[in-house]
Structures are given as structure tokens and as C-alpha cells.
Amino acid sequence: xxxxxxxxxxxxxxxxxxxxxxxxxxxxxxxxxxxxxxxxxxxxxxxxxxxxxxxxxxxxxxxxxxxxxxxxxxxxxxxxxxxxxxxxxxxxxxxxxxxxxxxxxxxxxxxxxxxxxxxxxxxxxxxxxxxxxxxxxxxxxxxxxxxxxxxxxxxxxxxxxxxxxxxxxxxxxxxxxxxxxxxxxxxxxxxxxxxxxxxxxxxxxxxxxxxxxxxxxxxxxxxxxxxxxxxxxxxxxxxxxxxxxxxxxxxxxxxxxxxxxxxxxxxxxxxxxxxxxxxxxxxxxxxxxxxxxxxxxxxxxxxxxxxxxxxxxxxxxxxxxxxxxxxxxxxxxxxxxxxxxxxxxxxxxxxxxxxxxxxxxxxxxxxxxxxxxxxxxxxxxxxxxxxxxxxxxxxxxxxxxxxxxxxxxxxxxxxxxxxxxxxxxxxxxxxxxxxxxxxxxxxxxxxxxxxxxxxxxxxxxxxxxxxxxxxxxxxxxxxxxxxxxxxxxxxxxxxxxxxxxxxxxxxxxxxxxxxxxxxxxxxxxxxxxxxxxxxxxxxxxxxxxxxxxxxxxxxxxxxxxxxxxxxxxxxxxxxxxxxxxxxxxxxxxxxxxxxxxxxxxxxxxxxxxxxxxxxxxxxxxxxxxxxxxxxxxxxxxxxxxxxxxxxxxxxxxxxxxxxxxxxxxxxxxxxxxxxxxxxxxxxxxxxxxxxxxxxxxxxxxxxxxxxxxxxxxxxxxxxxxxxxxxxxxxxxxxxxx
Numbered sequence: 245x246x247x248x249x250x251x252x253x254x255x256x257x258x259x260x261x262x263x264x265x266x267x268x269x270x271x272x273x274x275x276x277x278x279x280x281x282x283x284x285x286x287x288x289x290x291x292x293x294x295x296x297x298x299x300x301x302x303x304x305x306x307x308x309x310x311x312x313x314x315x316x317x318x319x320x321x322x323x324x325x326x327x328x329x330x331x332x333x334x335x336x337x338x339x340x341x342x343x344x345x346x347x348x349x350x351x352x353x354x355x356x357x358x359x360x361x362x363x364x365x366x367x368x369x370x371x372x373x374x375x376x377x378x379x380x381x382x383x384x385x386x387x388x389x390x391x392x393x394x395x396x397x398x399x400x401x402x403x404x405x406x407x408x409x410x411x412x413x414x415x416x417x418x419x420x421x422x423x424x425x426x427x428x429x430x431x432x433x434x435x436x437x438x439x440x441x442x443x444x445x446x447x448x449x450x451x452x453x454x455x456x457x458x459x460x461x462x463x464x465x466x467x468x469x470x471x472x473x474x475x476x477x478x479x480x481x482x483x484x485x486x487x488x489x490x491x492x493x494x495x496x497x498x499x500x501x502x503x504x505x506x507x508x509x510x511x512x513x514x515x516x517x518x519x520x521x522x523x524x525x526x527x528x529x530x531x532x533x534x535x536x537x538x539x540x541x542x543x544x545x546x547x548x549x550x551x552x553x554x555x556x557x558x559x560x561x562x563x564x565x566x567x568x569x570x571x572x573x574x575x576x577x578x579x580x581x582x583x584x585x586x587x588x589x590x591x592x593x594x595x596x597x598x599x600x601x602x603x604x605x606x607x608x609x610x611x612x613x614x615x616x617x618x619x620x621x622x623x624x625x626x627x628x629x630x631x632x633x634x635x636x637x638x639x640x641x642x643x644x645x646x647x648x649x650x651x652x653x654x655x656x657x658x659x660x661x662x663x664x665x666x667x668x669x670x671x672x673x674x675x676x677x678x679x680x681x682x683x684x685x686x687x688x689x690x691x692x693x694x695x696x697x698x699x700x701x702x703x704x705x706x707x708x709x710x711x712x713x714x715x716x717x718x719x720x721x722x723x724x725x726x727x728x729x730x731x732x733x734x735x736x737x738x739x740x741x742x743x744x745x746x747x748x749x750x751x752x753x754x755x756x757x758x759x760x761x762x763x764x765x766x767x768x769x770x771x772x773x774x775x776x777x778x779x780x781x782x783x784x785x786x787x788x789x790x791x792x793x794x795x796x797x798x799x800x801x802x803x804x805x806x807x808x809x810x811x812x813x814x815x816x817x818x819x820x821x822x823x824x825x826x827x828x829x830x831x832x833x834x835x836x837x838x839x840x841x842x843x844x845x846x847x848x849x850x851x852x853x854x855x856x857x858x859x860x861x862x863x864x865x866x867x868x869x870x871x872x873x874x875x876x877x878x879x880x881x882x883x884x885x886x887x888x889x890x891x892x893x894x895x896x897x898x899x900x901x902x903x904x905x906x907x908x909x910x911x912x913x914x915x916x917x918x919x920x921x922x923x924x925x926x927x928x929x930x931x932x933x934x935x936x937x938x939x940x941x942x943x944x945x946x947x948x949x950x951x952x953x954x955x956x957x958x959x960x961x962x963x964x965x966x967x968x969x970x971x972x973x974x975x976x977x978x979x980x981x
Contacts, residue, residue, distance in 0.1 A: 253283040269296055287317040298330055306330040321351040337368055355384040359391050374398055393428050403689060405435040423452035427459045434466050437669020442466040457486035457493055465496055473504040473833040491521035504835040507536035525577040532559055535585040537806045538839050545589050556599055565610040574607040579692055582716035587738045590809045590885040594739060598764055601741030608723035612693055615724035622703055629661040630981055633699060636710040637668040640675045643890035644735035647775045648710045653681035654970050663702050667717060692720045699726045705981040711735025729981050737911045739763040750774055753917030754910040762909055771968040772921060779964040780897040786872025797825040797943040800877040802891035804832060805840045807883045813847040818936045820858035821851035823943040831861035874900055878949060879942055887915045899957040901949060903927050905935045922959045
């Protein structure tokens with residue numbers, strides 16, 4: 245019987261297949277070879293010899309066997325597909341593509357071959373051909389989830405996230421328990437700025453595949469971008485734990501630690517990540533330019549700025565822009581890095597800002613040297629409208645739009661044609677009103693270089709950035725000359741540091757004497773606040789504010805804790821000790837709040853107080869209730885160095901007195917400027933001791949506080965209905981262009 249089997253090709257082939265399935269590759273190979281010795285034209289045996297060689301890593305032998313199989317059977321589609329895979333494994337992509345195409349020519353419905361063609365085109369960097377092949381595969385098998393997910397990710401990488409979402413979402417609803425589908429859709433929502441569905445879908449994916457680090461990461465990143473750091477930290481810590489060697493997971497965790505105020509730990513985590521991926525420029529920039537959100541004292545401020553300056557010079561010295569890949573990597577870093585905290589640290593950091601801007605501009609001009617020079621001033625017919633462009637990521641309910649949306653909506657439409665590019669992720673009713681009032685409006689997620697090309701093509705007379713310093717893409721865009729005249733409003737009241745911005749649109753009420761030295765741009769101070777900000781809505785119920793201390797003065801500090809400089813610790817402690825007041829701040833992150841309370845505790849102890857007896861951190865309220873609480877407070881305590889803007893408008897808009905310590909630069913003079921416009925200069929102080937004295941005196945004098953409320957309420961309209969800044973802006977634009 246054995247003798248009969250050894251001479252029977254069919255029986256030998258079946259034995260070989262059984263051995264192959266059992267993983268007995270050596271015996272299987274010997275049986276296949278005996279088959280082809282008995283029957284040299286046995287195409288299936290040659291094919292499976294190729295499969296076996298491929299499985300054992302011998303791609304040269306695999307190609308030889310596959311070729312023999314297709315020579316014998318030219319219509320052998322599966323063998324052509326596998327021949328292509330062997331060529332692809334050897335990076336012989338041209339030969340691989342030819343073999344895949346032969347497989348599809350033989351069997352047009354061969355869905356695996358279509359999928360493999362798509363993968364090959366992706367490897368080759370041909371996204372259009374890859375997309376076509378994925379869509380071919382999906383036309384054959386609409387429920388082919390691997391092809392669907394890959395196509396979605398391809399669209400996402402091409403910044404076509406809305407298309408990717410629309411492609412994956414219907415299938416994900418039908419396959420709600422598929423981890424990869426939910427997770428990849430979460431990544432798409434993350435790119436779109438849809439953070440709530442990104443978190444929900446990421447949680448689903450993590451539940452279904454709990455060992456997959458990226459599904460924990462997508463939830464954590466979405467939570468961080470929602471400023472929900474208390475949720476972000478454990479999620480990102482879990483992702484890091486699951487993938488300890490992954491620098492990307494370390495990077496995201498480090499960013500969350502930085503935002504939550506844990507500077508030392510963030511430095512450590514990002515330093516380890518950079519050691520693992522030293523060529524990743526975005527990580528390198530973030531690590532070298534890391535700044536504390538909650539410095540412990542003045543010495544910590546100085547040390548952090550020294551580190552930042554050294555890091556900045558290291559980046560300048562190590563910046564390589566000699567290849568397209570190096571430029572692309574640096575461009576990615578510049579578009580994602582924002583030293584936002586730099587100007588919250590209580591020093592004049594204009595030189596550092598200028599040096600950072602020079603770094604970004606070096607990258608920008610390497611990527612697009614054609615934008616180094618301003619375009620020629622357009623020649624308009626007499627009486628033709630001037631074309632004015634506006635760029636912002638915050639054309640929604642946000643302080644930037646609150647101040648400057650009327651730059652867009654109230655321009656004289658008989659003289660100006662407006663072009664608005666909204667680069668932010670979200671929109672609301674205010675966005676819609678801005679869009680409706682604009683001649684041309686586009687909300688876009690284009691990459692900065694692509695957007696720059698669009699703006700340059702609009703043939704503008706002037707381009708106004710409403711904010712630079714909040715979203716890193718704006719500084720990159722502003723590094724290019726996209727219009728003959730380029731201006732910056734004070735949505736972030738800091739110089740851009742760029743020579744490509746001609747004017748900084750400041751405000752008479754904010755700028756001190758000799759303010760020009762604070763700006764690289766030429767300072768143009770518009771009348772009053774330099775803008776026409778919107779008033780707050782009607783305040784809601786504020787009874788919640790006094791629930792814990794009905795018989796004490798209640799003092800509100802409305803700023804984010806990251807604005808509270810170390811100098812303010814002693815001020816708060818002295819006020820509490822001398823007035824007996826309860827000081828209320830808002831807790832936007834428990835981790836940051838704990839760090840803050842630990843920092844200020846020694847100052848309160850020096851006054852014989854326990855910090856927890858005098859200071860209360862409360863969760864943020866919905867806006868109407870927040871305003872109710874502001875209205876119910878006895879006083880609002882403005883922060884030194886970087887004072888309130890929108891929050892001071894809220895307080896004064898509901899009639900509550902604000903005590904301010906006027907600073908040397910515009911960022912610390914907004915509240916003082918408002919008070920002078922109202923004729924209430926007596927709430928402005930110029931040193932810490934005077935600030936404490938005034939607050940203590942007001943806490944003890946209800947009649948004086950009531951009188952101040954009346955005066956504020958009677959004159960508050962001056963802050964919100966002053967037409968002169970916009971009139972002056974229009975006069976400037978007509979004269980300057």
C-alpha cells in the first residue's frame with residue numbers, strides 16, 4: 245500500500261497538504277517535491293511549494309516555484325497574487341504590481357488581489373491609485389472591513405477626515421462590536437475635533453481589545469484636547485503601560501502631564517521619549533521647549549526660561565532643512581508646537597518670542613521660498629472694494645471672537661470685500677453669524693502650506709490674523725508673505741516676533757508709554773479697547789456662590805490657575821488674613837488644583853492660616869450660572885502680570901467691581917484699561933501692597949462697593965458699544981493699502 249502511495253501523485257499531494265496544514269514544513273516540502281518529480285506539470289504542487297518557501301522566509305525560492313506554477317497554468321490567479329506578494333516582500337514593487345494586475349485580469353472579482361494592489365500602491369506612495377484599488381475591492385465585497393478601514397485611514401492621512409468618517413460610520417453602526425472599526429473611527433473623529441465621539445468610540449474599542457494601547461491613547465488625547473485632564477492622565481498612562489517602548493505614547497502622556505502642571509514629570513517622560521526617537525522633530529521641539537504651567541516660585545520661573553532658551557538655541561543649531569523629508573518633519577513640528585505658557589511666566593520674554601518666531605520662519609521659508617516676499621500690491625479700479633482677509637481658529641463662542649468678530653461683521657460692505665478662513669474644528673451660532681456676514685467664508689482643516697496657497701491666490705489687499713500664539717498653525721502661516729499688508733490683532737496680546745507681520749493692532753487703553761519696544765511689528769493703537777467686544781448675556785442664579793460662607797465676604801478670582809503667578813500667593817494670603825474673606829477660584833483640573841493648593845499653602849501658613857480654610861476651588865458652572873456667581877461676589881480679584889480679558893468684561897458687564905494690579909505690558913493692562921474707560925481708576929493699583937490694602941478696605945465697606953456697582957452699571961456700555969475702534973481700523977486699511 246505504501247508503495248502505491250509513493251508512486252501516486254494525487255495521494256502524495258493530499259499527504260503533502262495534510263503535513264503542510266499540520267505545520268510539518270520539511271516533510272510537506274519533500275512530499276511536494278516527489279509530486280512534481282512524478283508530475284512536472286502539477287501546477288498546484290508548484291504553487292504550494294512556493295507558499296511553503298514564502299512561509300519559511302525563502303522568497304527567492306518562492307518566486308521560482310510560483311513562476312513555474314503560472315507557466316504551467318497561465319490562468320492561475322491565486323499563484324499570480326502570491327507571486328506578487330513574494331516580489332513585494334523583496335521590495336520588487338514593479339514586478340509585484342505586474343503580477344497583481346495579471347491576477348485581477350484573470351479574475352476581476354479577486355478581492356484579495358485588489359486589496360493587495362491597494363497596499364502596494366500605499367507602499368509606493370501613490371494614494372490616488374491606492375484609493376482606486378481599495379474602492380475596487382469594496383465594489384466587489386462592500387463588507388470587506390479590512391479594505392474599509394484601510395481606505396478610511398488613507399483618506400484620514402490625506403486630510404479628508406470628513407469623507408473617512410462618512411465611509412466608516414454606517415458600517416461601524418452595523419458592526420458595533422468590531423474593535424478596529426470603532427478605534428479607527430475614533431481616530432478620524434479626533435482629527436475632526438469631534439472629541440466626544442472620539443472618546444466614546446475609543447472606549448468601545450478598548451473594551452473589545454483592552455490590550456491595544458492605541459485605543460486607550462485616542463481616548464486620552466481626546467480628553468486632553470477637551471481640557472479634561474483628570475480623565476486624560478489615567479487613559480494615557482494605561483496606553484503607555486501597554487506600549488512602554490512606544491515614544492508616541494510617552495509623548496502624549498508627557499503633554500498631558502505638562503498641561504496638568506506636573507512639569508518635572510513631564511520633562512522626565514518627554515526626555516525618555518526623545519531618547520527613544522531622537523529624529524522625531526515634533527517630539528524634539530516639544531521636549532526642548534517645555535515650560536511649566538504652575539511654577540513653584542520665582543527661581544523656578546528663571547530656571548525654566550533658561551532651559552527654554554537653551555533648548556531654542558539647540559533647535560536652531562540642529563535644524564536640518566537639506567532634504568524634502570527633513571523639511572516635512574520640521575514643518576510638522578512647527579505646525580504642532582506652541583510655547584503658549586511662555587508669556588504667562590512673569591518676565592518680558594519678547595526676545596525669546598522673536599527667536600522662536602525666527603525658528604518657525606526658517607522652516608516655513610524652506611518649505612515655501614516663493615512666499616518669502618510680499619505679493620505685488622493689487623491694482624484696483626477706482627472705487628473698487630478692498631479685499632481684506634481674516635484668519636482665526638476661534639470664530640465661535642470664544643474670547644477671540646467675542647473681541648474681534650465685529651472686525652469682520654461690521655466692515656463697510658460698500659468699501660470692503662471680506663475673505664474669512666476659520667481654521668478651528670468647532671462651530672456654533674456665532675460662527676454662523678460671522679459666515680453670513682462674510683463675502684467669502686471657509687472653515688477648513690487644510691495643512692498650513694495648502695491654506696497659504698489658497699490665501700495667496702485670493703489676491704488680498706490686507707490680511708489680518710485675529711490671534712497668533714494660541715494655535716501653532718497661525719504663527720506658521722504668518723511666517724509667509726501672503727498679502728501686501730499683514731496685521732495682527734491682540735487675540736493673544738503678545739507680539740508674533742515675525743518680520744512678516746507689518747502692524748500689531750493694539751489699543752490706546754491697553755498700551756503704556758513707549759509700548760513699541762514690546763513689539764517687532766509696528767504698533768498701531770486703535771481707540772479705546774481697539775475692538776467692540778460683545779457684552780455678557782443676562783446672569784443666571786448665583787446663589788451657589790454663598791452656600792458655604794453666607795456671612796463672609798466672597799472674593800472671586802476668575803482666571804485659569806495657570807495665570808496665577810507665584811507673586812500672587814502672598815497677595816492672596818495677606819488678603820485672607822486681613823479681611824477674613826473666602827477666596828473662590830475655579831477648578832478646571834483636579835491634578836492642577838492640587839498642585840496649586842500645595843504651592844500656596846506656605847504663604848497662608850506664614851499668615852497663620854490653613855489654606856483650605858480660606859481658599860475654595862469650585863467646579864466651573866454653565867455660563868449663565870457662572871455669571872450669576874460673578875454678580876453675587878463682593879469683589880473680583882484680577883491676576884497680576886497676565887490679567888483678565890473676557891472675564892473682566894464679564895465681571896464689569898454684570899456690575900461687579902474688579903481690583904487690578906496694572907502690569908508693564910498690554911497683557912497685564914486690559915482690566916486697567918477697561919476701568920479707565922469707565923472712569924473708575926480707583927480700582928487700579930500698581931504694586932502688591934496697594935492691591936492688598938484696597939481689597940481689604942473694600943471688603944469692610946459695603947456702601948463703597950455698592951456705589952462702585954452703581955457706577956459700573958451706569959457706564960458699562962462704554963466697553964461694548966464704542967464704534968470708534970472699527971472706524972479707525974477702516975480708515976487705516978483704506979490709507980495703508
